[in-house]
Amino acid sequence: MKNIEEQIWTADPVKVAVELFRGSEDNRRLWGWYCRRLGREAFRELVYRKWRENEAEGQPRNPPAAFQAVLCTCLPKSAPA
Numbered sequence: 001m002k003n004i005e006e007q008i009w010t011a012d013p014v015k016v017a018v019e020l021f022r023g024s025e026d027n028r029r030l031w032g033w034y035c036r037r038l039g040r041e042a043f044r045e046l047v048y049r050k051w052r053e054n055e056a057e058g059q060p061r062n063p064p065a066a067f068q069a070v071l072c073t074c075l076p077k078s079a080p081a
Contacts, residue, residue, distance in 0.1 A: 004051065013044045020051055021063040034071045046070055 060066035
């Protein structure tokens with residue numbers, strides 16, 4: 001099995017995020033949406049940064065919500081016109 005860092009940069013980034021942050025099927029669909037909007041490389045970078053942060057600071061109480069917060073910061077919901 002590849003190490004985590006290699007998986008982040010070479011495997012399906014959404015699948016890796018779901019595994020790393022213990023996401024649900026709903027998270028997989030939502031994170032896929034973010035991946036398509038941000039682009040695979042930008043999404044991978046966010047997965048990598050959050051994974052490293054968790055390694056350094058400890059696992060958050062709710063890993064899927066913590067990663068979702070990162071995604072929302074990078075691509076906030078737009079206000080209705």
